Amino acid sequence: MDWLTMRGMGWWGLPWLWTAFFLSSGAHQREGLFTRYPGMRIRTPHLTVRLSPGQATACCLTCVQYDSCYGANFHEEDGVCEISLLGVGGRTELVDANQSWNLYIRRNVLQRELVLRATAGSGVSVKDTWLGTTVPTSAQDTCVSMETTSCTTHYRNPIVNHWNQLPISQVILELYKRGLKVASVTFDGRGTSISDWFSFSRLLNSSWGSLNSSATYNYFSIDGHANCARFFFINQNYRGCPLDAGWMVVLDPHHNCCTWDNLPNKPVFLYSSLDVAVTYESGILGTEMDYADVMAIFLQYG
Template sequence: MDNKVCLALLILVLISYVSLVDSKHDGYFRRLAGLRIRNNILTFSLFKETHCCLKCLQYGDCHSVNVHEKEGTCEINRFGPQDSGAITEVNRTWSLYYKSNAEDRELMLRATAGIEISVRDTWLGRVSPPPTQDTCIAMATGACSTHYRNPKVDLWNTLYISQVILELYRDGSRVMFMVFNGTGSDLESWVSSFRLMTSSWAMLSPSSNFIYFSLKGDQPCSRIFLIQQNYGGCPKDAGWFVVLDPTTSDCCLGQWSDLPNKPKFVYSTTDNVAIYQSGDVDYADVLAVFVKYSDH
């Protein structure tokens, strides 16, 4: 068998592993339209999607490719979209193709306590925090002085998200988690008692009593990600979790929510609801939001 025949057979084998996927995420490579990884290592011209994916398979350290269909540009990346070292941007003229054997979940938000930057406005894309340091990807506090927001948050409605996981960390250790059904959700609706699947609180369930269970929370009081059982006058306010976002005023002056150096991530340390103005709550250093994707 001559070299040309061998090459032809090799290409056929490779093509059997490569699928020019649509938004359903089928095939060996998955496609994210409108996303590009900036720190690429090689660039080729006059390439179509299939050729670019084939090029990726020829390089052992290639995890993804950027494709500009109109210009025929192919960029080889050593990072995938889930890798913490990836510098990503939303760019509608590009598509990102990445190997489907990716990490099980992806970090979408990593918020830092005490830095006086709104978590809600960061999550909704209303403010742009300062550039993130490497320490802003790890769950330990480190020297991070900002929030990390994954650019893919802007593509939320086009992603096939199956679960959303909210976690709190203190001194690098996880102290709270909640898992939500993310199917068909948007940037705010995934925080809902009806979507709650499981949590670290044994007594928290979709049938529990709430006056608030939402990301929007109690806006006049700048209380977001609020899971609240009751207001009974500030000393009796009781709930499971709240983010106290930076604000110029407070609804409980001199009481439990009137704290310096916000945001504050306040959570019940028991298996049940806690009165905030008690010894049954604590304060986390880091809030993280992860997503898991469905297979179709």
């Protein structure tokens, strides 16, 4: 019996069917309407409903009454149900790790989700934050914004710890300066891991016309050139420090190898402001290479 058939019969009379339909697949399975992620909670829900302990199915039923509901938090012990709705442009709220809660994500509603919001000058490694080896201080609620001054640390969505269970179609990296998007790269996210999606072989498109299937490069990975702390590195060539050229790089704290990456207030996000790879030295001169304030990673589902 499918969803439309049950809706026509009146779901309120079939509690046992709904329990099976929603929850029989168990944690991390994508059958049914919801996927359960234990130990997580959407931070700023729009609606709170008081239920009885153990009534996770009723909480999910509350969610489906709203077309824009993409997730429900449920506290198993006290029966608190929290409903979250998509914001303007499909915007979602921050997700925190919280062992007291279970998060139920509704399938086919959530299309795009923010999973990393990195802040320039925070002093915290972007690479280590992304891979989960460093845990930054708790992000402010305003870290959902790409505005320059809205966030003082990095935000990492704990949903990425379940990467293999997510219905990822694309991974999108975007750079922002003064709240405006200045660069983006889109990757095929199917069959990837948290560490290997950022690669030339998975490149779908970018805001740089020269970064295409015929582009040449010597670094294109999250790991980049680790000895120089150059990560999320898309580099065309090394020809001696003044002539090193590429499209983008994240300069993490503590290490450097050239004048152009010996900069204060790291991490620093460098990107080509032209349609081609340019020298990093031009960033020091304030010409072709520029500095972004925010780096964001989004998952596209479907």
